Amino acid sequence: MADIGQPEREIEVQPVEAPVPRELPVEAPEPAPRVPSPQPDPLPA
C-alpha cells in the first residue's frame, strides 16, 4: 500500500461535472498560410 502519511480530514468532493473526458481535446488548427494574390495585369497604355 502507498504510504501517504496520516489521515487529516474527510472530504466530500462533488464536482459539477465528473472530470472524465469524452474526447481528446483538439488543438485549434494553425491558420492556413496566406497566398499572395496575383499582381493585376498592368493597364494598357
Place this chain on the structure above:
Amino acid sequence: MSELALRLASWVTGRASREPVPRDSAEEPLSGWRVWQVVESKDGPALASWWVSTLWPARRALEAGCGMHGSRPAVHHVCGIHAFDARDEALAYAAGRRERPMLFARTPARALGIAVGRVSGWGRAVRHTRGWRSQYAYPYDLYLISGDRALARMLANRYAVETTPFSLS
C-alpha cells in the same frame, strides 16, 4: 501498542481506532500523482495500478472497492484510490518496491510501458499528510517514462487525456 501495531490493527479490522478527523466539502476534484504500468488488454494498451491488479477503465471513472467499506474510503483504513501530492513520491513508491515479490503482482518488466501522471479524485475522499484516497478517480494527464510515441498515441486516444513521451534524465 506501537505505532506500527496500531496501523496494522486498524488495517486488519477496518475500524476507526483513533480520534475522528474533521469533515469538509469541495467542488474542485483533488489532484495528485500516480505511476501506472501500461499493460496489454483485450482492447489494447491499458493503465494498470502498480501493485494491485486493477485495470483503469477508459472514459469512465475508476470506482474504489473495499470488502468492508464498499467504494467510500474509511478514514482509518487503507481503502480507496491512492495518490501522492508529489510526483517524486509516486516515482519512489514504484521504484522502491520493484524488487519485492508480491502475490498477484504484475511484473513491471513485462509491461508495455510505464506512465507517471496526474490523477483527479472525487466522491468521498480522505486527505492525508502526503496524499489522498478517493472513491472515484481518473487520469488527468500522462507522461510515458518508458514506451514510444506510438504507445503514447494509443493511450491518448483510449483515455482521451494528453499523453507525452517523457524522459526523467
